[in-house]
Amino acid sequence: MKKSGNTLKENLSAYAFLSPWIIGVILFTGGPIIVSFLLSLTKWNLLGQPEFVGLENYKFMFSGESDFANSLKVTILYTVISVCSSVIMSLFLAVLLNFKVKYISLFQFFYFIPAVMPSVVMAFVFKLMFNKELGIVNYMLTFIGIDNPPNWLSDNFWIWPTLAVASIFTYATGQMMLIFNSSLKEVPKELYEACDIEGANFLQRFFHVTLPSISPIILFNTVVATINSFNSSFTLIYPLTGGGPGNATQVLSLSIYENAFKLFDMGYASALAVVLFVIVGIITAFQFRLSKNWVHYD
């Protein structure tokens, strides 16, 4: 009897500790998702009452008239590009920071600082650097003999490499760099010693020892980068391209923003939010299956 009393008390106090999060989930995550779904079945411009229209918003979304197919395509493209460039770059930086040389914390400062810059600031400077006429990037390209360098920010194709570079300088990269950095230090020394005895070179060591040892962290970071790309796409793309050129970088988050807060089409914007949520949900489910490789639940 005593024991179960204790367990009850322990359970109650645990949930008391958890209560801020429980309230937060209901108010800011779970509740809004349900409300979004209900709103997506209506037509509403914030004035008066929402008008029930059934699946009209979804019908329009999947019809040829909407911009949805394009938004979906560029969202996926942006996610893949930003995840790849930020994961690879952060791993590369972390490997460099594990060199056994002096002044390594100075280099860590240089590598991490761009990550803590506001994306707005980075967007400003990238606009200047990638400017067709004034930009330092094109100047350097002509300097090495490329006579007709691209107009990065106004070209449907070249905007993507620009975004890939911009993704390197986002917060996600710095955050992952720290995580990789600390996990690289935990790779067992004996494995490297065994490598040295067998005379393996740097790349062999990296691919046969380092990568397998940190593979759960790579998976973890890829998941984190995916979340970050959904969250940061607005903050980076809105000031950098505004969704352009044309609608070439009109990712779903930008679409939702414009439909909801510029055009006040709350119903359609909610439908887009629901679809984005479903996409994220699928990725989450997928991530959960993979997470068995990196999470201890105990």
Next chain:
Amino acid sequence: MGYSQTKNKQERSRKILQYSILIIVAIFMMFPILWIFSNSLKTLNGISQYPPKLIPDNPQFQNYVEVIKNSNTLIYLKNSIILIVGNTIGTLLSSAIVAYPLARMNFKGVNAIFAIILATMMVPTVTTIIPQFLLFRQLGWLDSFLPLIIPSFFAYPYNVFLFRQFFKTIPKSIDESAMIDGCTRWQVFTKILVPISKPIFITVGVLSAVYWWNELFTPLIFIDSENLKPLTVGALTSFKVQGATNLTAWNLQMAMAMIMAIPPMILYLFASRFLVEGVKTSGLKD
């Protein structure tokens, strides 16, 4: 003797190679910031000068004076600081409290709760923003700091996750012996765990500060008044370049960018050793 000499020579050329790579990458990573600084000191003509110059002919420090004097910069700055302080307090309080039972108590549903936290970590703000907007409108909170600060007091999943990872690395026996001595769970948390968890508090605090220095999306939606905008929104609208050919604001925009770049740098210098310590990955590995 000969062997150790070749060994030394090998070692030295390896060091030189390593330093060269480190330096080249450092220049690459720092270049945008250098470029901001360089252009913030140029005249308008200096910016459109071709070829571009890294060191401006005649450094225009008055660009900074102009940015601070001619726009609402100081008001924006004050607003950014209010957001940072409010959110950091909220985040640290709520995330640490919520993470405690997840890391250190055995209770019914712990696995399910942790799974939901991981799942909600994935939900992007943009998918829930419309109902949040309606909620805050209903509460009469629009165009105030409340919708930007209050949610922090209800624990963001990612920060809870970081706290949990850290708390898990502290031996549980500390809690047990304190409880045998008559401490409640709350006392264990406030008197024992919080004081020894300085690195994670600083880490999450810095991450939160940087996040709110950076945040653009929610202030853009919830704030209308000019005198409540944070720097990100202010900078976005103050130096708007109209069309690709109108370059009037580049140098001032870069000065503004530089002003926004300095606080995170100082914060990083102050917190770097905690940042490295605070990121625990041991609990993520099999």
